Amino acid sequence: MRIRSRCFSVEVKRRRAYQSNGKNDQRVYVDCYVADSGSCLDEQNRRHLLSAYVVHPLSYFDVHWSEEMANEGGALTISEQLKLAKDMGYTDEEIMQAVNLNCARDGSYRPFPSTNAMIDMLSRVQRMCETTSPYNNSMITSADSGLELDKSGVHPTLTPTQHHNTAPNFSCFSRVSPPLTPTTAGVRRATSFHSTSPSRSNYDDPMSVSIHEMRYRLSPSQFQLQRLLDAFEKEQKSYGDESKRSIQMLEEKCKQFADKQAILQARLVEKDAEIQSLKAQLHDQITLKEQLRRTETKLDIQILENKSKADQIRVLTEQAEVVKKQHTSEVQQKEEIISELITKLSSIEEANKPLAEENAKLQSEIDELKKQLAKKQADLDKCSNYHAEILKAEQRIEEIRLERDEVRSTLSKVxxxxxxxxxxxxxxxxxxxxxxxxxxxxxxxxxxxxxxxxxxxxxxxxx
CATH class of the missing domain: 3.30.40.10 (Zinc/RING finger domain, C3HC4 (zinc finger))
Structure with a gap:
């Protein structure tokens, strides 16, 4: 804090020193003030000036809720911070002085960076109110009357020689708190919940602010209310911007959702087309099964026809055996062919295979047999003694019939x-x-x- 007066110039610099208690291993911060005098200030006034400031040791305890509460201050608005300070027991005057000291350079109100910073500022304002004395009032009166130091910090009535000859006799002091009076009966609060404020460097020491500037900031309540309204309007504007950003984010999410829905709809259409194709394939398979069943039915009919053809072949062989008298060897070969054909037919019945090619072969053999039969018939016509041959052929046919009956009876028993x-x-x-x-x-x-x-x-x- 810099105090300007007609007869002296004192600059009190606040320093924070770190001390450690060896017994309890507690960290203590001590506020020390170094006074630099550039004018004639007697020892009594210096002691009176410096006795107003107290050393506040802050012990570090493991109290987690205080640190959490201090960290939450950064998210509070100015209205919430004012309400919190009111709930903590500070007076309206102390709160307004702290808000004025926290103003921006353009004079607009701004929220405290954290709850720690707000409590530090309120405690400083409280100490300033507690240390007010007639001597300080006279200094403030002299400061308000316009009697200030020049830019170099030397009073105009002092010569440069007097200024340089004035030796600084201030040093680092450990101050003791003055006894509580009726005007200062409030509970003194710790300057912070933990070691240091998160943003303590953002604040200037209240003692470094001129008394004239402080009194200017404590001007009419209407001006203060107007600045509070401006701060509230800024907060409302920030809320509006935040809501717009939230709406934009929601619109983007809606757009993304619509894109995803379109993609899913396209996938659904693809799946429907795939289902239709699978249904068509299933219908084709059913049609193929029906065609297979019809083919099997036709094959069974063809097998029956082949059996009937086999019967016809047997009849033809019986007819051919009538004319095989002169060509016994040929007849025997034909019988072997017929037996082979019968064996093939039985194998076809067991295997149930297509018999188109076999039928063609049999048909060709039948044609050949017919041709041979025609030749044999021509040979029979040439024979003169055909009646005897016919009788013999009938006897042979009867023998073959008997053999056939025996074979049938044998087959029926097996x-x-x-x-x-x-x-x-x-x-x-x-x-x-x-x-x-x-x-x-x-x-x-x-x-x-x-x-x-x-x-x-x-x-x-x-x-």
């Missing part, structure tokens, strides 16, 4: 159902084509008893 061993096989399993069960036993199974393959279809064969 195949029986593998389950009941009683009835003849009548059930044909698809697709394995096993013909081993009768109709009664075949309907009881879902898997073929021979190959254990799943049965997809059952065909009843009548013999």
């Amino acid at each position: 195949p029986t159902c593998v389950i009941c061993l009683d009835k003849r096989p009548q059930m044909l399993y698809m697709p394995c084509s096993h013909f081993i069960c009768c109709e009664g036993c075949g309907n009881r199974f879902d898997h073929c008893p021979t190959c254990r393959q799943k049965i997809c279809g059952k065909i009843t064969v009548y013999q």
